Amino acid sequence: MTTAIAVDLGGTNLRAALIDSGATILAHATVLTPTTGPSGEAITAAIIARIEALLASPEGRRVTAIGVASAGPLDLDRGWVVNSPNIAFSVVEITRPLRERFGLPVTLINDARAGVLGERWAGAAxxxxxxxxxxxxxxxxxxxxxxxxxxxxxxxxxxxxxxxxxxxxxxxxxxxxxxxxxxxxxxxxxxxxxxxxxxxxxxxxxxxxxxxxxxxxxxxxxxxxxxxxxxxxxxxxxxxxxxxxxxxxxxxxxxxxxxxxxxxxxxxxxxxxxxxxxxxxxxxxxxxSDLRGRSPLIGAAAYALEAR
Known part of the structure; x- marks a missing residue:
């Protein structure tokens, strides 16, 4: 069974999880989204730290893709979060830094778009x-x-x-x-x-x-x-x-x-x-929803696994 790392970047919380192809959450962690620092690299670094922790777990060996769901707007061509009214930085780079750091395919999707995928896969829809x-x-x-x-x-x-x-x-x-x-x-x-x-x-x-x-x-x-x-x-x-x-x-x-x-x-x-x-x-x-706020995480994993 394949596994993805899913990240949910919100204005308040940054969540990350290991999710397998059966929509089971194997590990999960939440930290506060950084709001201070010289640039959006503060958030990128926090995402990388969460992913590194998950990859270090026993289930991390089976990871084949990374999916990031984020509050928008997004610039999908660049793989950026841009001018989000609920995130402290005007630009947060996502796909390139993660791809270069981990050598895995990385997808970026709006968190609510990921949410609808999560609900269709494992929730009320x-x-x-x-x-x-x-x-x-x-x-x-x-x-x-x-x-x-x-x-x-x-x-x-x-x-x-x-x-x-x-x-x-x-x-x-x-x-x-x-x-x-x-x-x-x-x-x-x-x-x-x-x-x-x-x-x-x-x-x-x-x-x-x-x-x-x-x-x-x-x-x-x-x-x-x-x-x-x-x-x-x-x-x-x-x-x-x-x-x-x-x-x-x-x-x-x-x-x-x-x-x-x-x-x-x-x-x-x-x-x-x-x-x-x-x-x-x-x-x-x-x-x-009965997924306890994890719809975007589950949907980000679904999107990443399908893209892979």
Missing amino acids: RGSDNVVYLTLSTGIGGGAVVNGRLLLGMDGNAGEIGHIPVDTRYNLTCGCGYRGHWEGYASAKHIPRFFTVWREEADVRQVAFDAGSTRAIFEAARAEDPVALAFMEALGEVNARGVSAVIVAYNPEVIVLDGPLARYYGDIIIRYMEPCIDRYLTLPRIVV
């Missing part, structure tokens, strides 16, 4: 040929398989659904610099800011929870705090606009939600989002 994977994390990302084919686009960036325009009322600036994007409202990073402007417009004077914490806002909603629940209505409308656009763009039979927000608060998110989704096309099944 097994057996489905029309799938959208939606990650609600530091940012918002997506990946789509349509009629059994992964959509990549010209530069590998098809599916940047976090940058779907969803609002002109508050007109909040996204991390990418443009206004009104889904990620700028409903990602873990930006929900407290959205709460602040919503609160001002709604003239909410007193709040009984930490309004600067996404977790605290959702925990208050779970405890049925009336202010938090009212905000969930507004957040649900924004999420529904994004999902409505996804449905008419890709016509999926299933949407798989992942990322920390979905894993911890998926029930609340779906409850307030689903009634507001447009019914122009058939409403797909909307589920929360």
Whole structure:
């Protein structure tokens, strides 16, 4: 049985794993993604260190490929991560340094595109040929398989659904610099800011929870705090606009939600989002991933093994 090393580079965490051709994770490690240093080489070095540790394990002898999934945008021709709003460096070189260091084939794919592959291979979308994977994390990302084919686009960036325009009322600036994007409202990073402007417009004077914490806002909603629940209505409308656009763009039979927000608060998110989704096309099944955040790792391994 062949084995790949999979890396998942996110804005907060850097994960690496040994995964065999049966989608079994043999070893797994997580460290914080570097945010300081003179250049993106700090992240490249951290990736190399994780790979070296995995190769030193007994299962490392069977590794035939390396797959890296990363937050985008990507420049696939160069093998770079470029100008990602959630990564601290404007350029992170991936494929060339890893290929030269380890002498193995190296693939690079957007983390959400890897996520949809992981869900089709080993998760909630097994057996489905029309799938959208939606990650609600530091940012918002997506990946789509349509009629059994992964959509990549010209530069590998098809599916940047976090940058779907969803609002002109508050007109909040996204991390990418443009206004009104889904990620700028409903990602873990930006929900407290959205709460602040919503609160001002709604003239909410007193709040009984930490309004600067996404977790605290959702925990208050779970405890049925009336202010938090009212905000969930507004957040649900924004999420529904994004999902409505996804449905008419890709016509999926299933949407798989992942990322920390979905894993911890998926029930609340779906409850307030689903009634507001447009019914122009058939409403797909909307589920929360059961792969515990490892869909991009599993998908990166699948992509690397298939390319090899």
